[in-house]
Amino acid sequence: MKKRIYLDYSATTPMKQEVLDEMMPYFTEKFGNPSSIHSFGREAKQAIDLSRERLAKAIGAKAEEIFFTGGGSEADNWAIKGIAYANRDKGNHIITTKIEHHAVLHTCEYLEKNGFEVTYLDVDAFGHIKIDDLKNAITDQTILITIMFANNEIGTIQPIQEIGQITKEKKIIFHVDAVQAFGNVKIDVNDLNIDLMSLSAHKVYGPKGIGALYIRKGVKLHSLIHGGAQERRRRAGTENLPGIVGFGKAASLASENLEVHIQHVKTLRDKLIKGIMEQVNYVRLNGHSEYRLPGNVNFAFEFIEGESLLLSLDMLGIAGSSGSACTSGSLDPSHVLMSLGLTHEIAHGSLRLTIGDFTTEEDIDYVLQELPKVVDRLRQMSPLYEKVKGGQK
Incomplete structure (x- = not known):
């Protein structure tokens, strides 16, 4: 059987057996509607309450501050639109960055078409915002600052604590997309002064189709879905009971x-970064070398095309990506890499390999054995590389 190595944990993770085991009864014998008052319903509601407590404990929040959603993108949409419309009487200005996930960027673009103003902060060559740029962008109309904890493509971790201190002093609501950070860095919403935070289960070895939004008590925002009384009337609809149970266990x-x-x-x-840097020339590590997610590796290889690299690795049983799974069908270069100052050509030669709990040292050894050979083979087809090898510029 062909070797298969999964190095795309930032796209999604396999569900852990313990999570599946805990979920299974809620598909069959414990199937009650949590809104029903009979024993079946009470049993289901107790399971949801436990999951809410587990998630709250994992981020230093209160159980009543956890609201379940259909995923991270939904949580981002709810946080940003909910705050914008609920606080329109106070101002219409939002601050974010140019390297956010599209769930944030496209939501902000939508709001721009509906009377809101958005400032998109630049980042430096490593993907960090500059605190002075953030301070200078704040106006008396600023009602929301939404900045991701860690970037899904390059793994750079933002100075969230410093940003949180600024938003607290200025009395501005602070939303954090922590979909990639949760389960990879320690998070305490009170220490970091976070008011809203988006989470997703399938990034932490839980099920797909379930996420959560942390909403600090007292924060005013519009409801997401109107209908029943679920999620304290903020998100109507019968709860995804097995998904919520799985998210609680995964958290x-x-x-x-x-x-x-x-x-x-x-x-x-x-080990992977060191091995690639030693064996391959004309390569750049994207993202910050120190302040990055523990399992993220992102390289830009000159003189090759990223899609060819991905396909070649896949034929060898190695699964990686060129960036966000949400934009994998796009032919445009990554907006994140372009924001770092990379050219179109170099950005197109990017490769993201993300490591998880089931990755082994043997997996990394195999990648280090095969990746340099693939890069070299693809470069042999590049006229530009031939010129460089010949000493021409």
Whole structure:
């Protein structure tokens, strides 16, 4: 059987067996509607309450501040639109960055068409915002600052604590997309002064189709879906009971195993980065070398096309990506890499390999054995590379 190595954990993670085991009864014998008052319904509601408590504990929040959604993108949309429309009487200005996930960027673009003003902050060559740029962008009309905890493509971690301190002093609501960060870095919403935070289960070895939005008590925002009384009347609709149970278990495991997880993936990440840098020339590490997610590796290889690289690796059983899974069908270069100052040609030669709990050292050894050969073969087809090899500029 052909070797298969999965190195696309930022796109999605496999569900852990413990999570599946906990979910299974809620598809069959414990199937009650949580809104029903009979024993079947009470049993379902108790399971949701437990998951809410587990998720809250994992981020230092209160259970009543956790609201379940259909995923991270929905949570981003709800946070941004909900705050914008609920606080329109106070102002119409939002601040974000140019390297956010499209769930944030496209939501902000939508709001721009509906009377809101949005400032998109630049980042430096490593993907960091400049705190002075943020401070200078704030006006008396600023009602929301929405900045991701860690970038899904390049892994750069933003100075969230410093940003949170600014938003607290200025009394501006602070939303954080923590879909990639949760389960990979320690998060305490109170220490970081975060008012709203988006989460997703399938990034932490839980099920797909379930996410959550943390909403600090007292924060005013519009409801997402109107109808029944579910999620304290803020998101109507019968709850995804098995998904919520799975998210609760996955969040619990992520919190309990955080230090072990970080050490495991960081060790393999550093080995992969070091090996590629030593064996391949004309390569650039995208993102910050220190302030980055523990399992993220993102390289730009000159003189090759990223899609050819991905297909070649896939034929060898290695699964990676060129960036966000949400934009994998696009022919345009990554907006994140372009924001770092890369040219179109170099940005098109990017490769993201993300490491997880089930990655082994043997997996990394195999990648280091095969990747340099693939890069070299593809470069032999490049006239530009031939010129460089011949000493021409």
